[in-house]
Amino acid sequence: MTKVNFKLSPVALGERLKVVRETANITQDAAAKAAGIARTTLVSIEKGQRAARLEEIQTLSRFYGVSANSLLRRDAVHVDLVPRFRSLPETSDSGVEQAARMLNDLVKAEVELENILGVQRLNNYPAEKTILPGDVRKQAEHDAQSLRNWMGLGEGPVQNLIALLELQLGIRVYARKLDAKVSGLFAFDDAVGACVLINASHRTDRRAQTGAHELGHFMATRRRPEIYQDEKYENSREERYANAFASAFLAPARAVMEKFKELTIGSTHLTRRHIILLANYFGVSRQAMVLRLEELGLTKKGTWDWFVDNGGITDEQARQVLGSAADDPAVTDGTQSSRLFLLAIEAWKKDLISEGQMSEMLKLDRENVRELLDEAEEDEIDDLFKLPH
Known part of the structure; x- marks a missing residue:
């Protein structure tokens, strides 16, 4: 067998082969068997200690589901987000695995299109923050307001958060139908930048909450992949920061207090109508709105629990207050990409x-x-x- 002269060094090619193998979720044993070589030989190839032969590259690329040309091109960008998500404990779930692969494939497609069209992705990233000792919620509140000021948003509601992330910040944002328990994923890669995938099956207000939550991770824990699941407990400072950041970014404290005063003037009790109008104004869920009011001391702790125990705040009640404005537009695959x-x-x-x-x-x-x-x-x-x- 003859060796081929690669434009890439054996080390660079070996790293690419390792990335696409891990992304395809293929073991070294299976890959070596497919290529007709020993596992130790494949290990040496992936480490750059032994140059791969053309026949081996062609066989491995077919087995991994990629083209040999994309592996050998010097300027090719290889997206390797899936292995990073697999390192997280949440990826034992098949729905999370599928979502991670979906994000990886969409980023890979966008980068490939950029390459063949000769265009470059421009971003406008703010400086990354550090989560410091102390109250993470206060830090998140401050950082969310600082970002709003940096983006020139003022105190008003965010009309289209997804467009803001994509067009103003340059984050790669996609929306596709995912497993119901997966709200969103976030990853950052030096070659392709920040990437977010949001569950398109969820309601508009929930998708906004997911986008803001992932924006919080982008601001403070940029280089850590993250899977957002609503039922996941706030078991880390990073999660508490992201949740508080999302709440503060979508519903700034001063704006909430002013709108609350405006809507409740002359009232003796907080009603469902107040909640519905506030949630609609800020583009958040009714639950998120009540919890924000509790957080700001505008209503007693446990208010949302009381609503839940007494029939909740239903979509039908929202339609009675808002009319057709309460109807969530149909969500289709691909919206907001x-x-x-x-x-x-x-x-x-x-x-x-x-x-x-x-x-x-x-x-x-x-x-x-x-x-x-x-x-x-x-x-x-x-x-x-x-x-x-």
């Missing part, structure tokens, strides 16, 4: 990818992809709207 969609559509128009490849990249069925392409074709009806290059 605008940049990835735009890149895929542009690549398709230039015949750089097929419709089938686009479906695989976006993790959408062919029907949804066809709808996207039809909408894109309808937008190009007049030369007046052509952009200068």
Whole structure:
């Protein structure tokens, strides 16, 4: 057998082979058997101690489900988020494993589209904070307000948090239908930046809460992957910080106090109507709104528990107060992944990818992809709207 002259060093190639093997969840024993080599030989290849032969690379790439060319290209960016999530205790759940792979594949697709289109992802990341000794909730409150000021948001409600993350900060954000218990995932990689996946099956207010929670991790624990599950106990300072950050970012203290005073003036008791109007104004769930009021001392501790014990605050009650504004818009796969969609559509128009490849990249069925392409074709009806290059 002959060796091939790689543009990459054996060490760099070995690291890539290790990354794609771990991402594919394949053991060294299985990979070595597929390539017809000893496990010790594969270990040496992955460590860069022994140069891989072309035949071995081709066999391993097919077994791992990647192209040999992508492994050998010097400028290829290899996304390796899945192994990081697997290091967390939560990944024993199959739904979490699937979500981690989904995030990895979507980031990989976006990076590949950037490469073939020759575009670069720009970000506008604020400085990372450090969680200090002391009250993490006070730190989170301060950091959330500081970020709002840095972004020029003032005290008003955030109209579209996902667009804010994607377009103003440059975070890679995706929304896809996930296992119900998984709200979202966050990961950071030096090569591709910050990445967030949100469960598109959840209500709008819950998706906003998830996005703000992951923003808290981005601010203070940027280099630690994170899986957000609502039922998970706040068993760490990092989780308490992220939850407090989300609450403070979506519902700033002063704005909540002012709106609360405005809505309750002349009232002798806090009512469901007050909660519904406040939650709708700040774009958070009714539960999150009541807990925020408790936290700020605007209502007694245990108020939410009282509502739960007395029938809760129902969607029907919200419709009676808000009318059609209470109806949550239908959620479809792919919502809030605008940049990835735009890149895929542009690549398709230039015949750089097929419709089938686009479906695989976006993790959408062919029907949804066809709808996207039809909408894109309808937008190009007049030369007046052509952009200068």
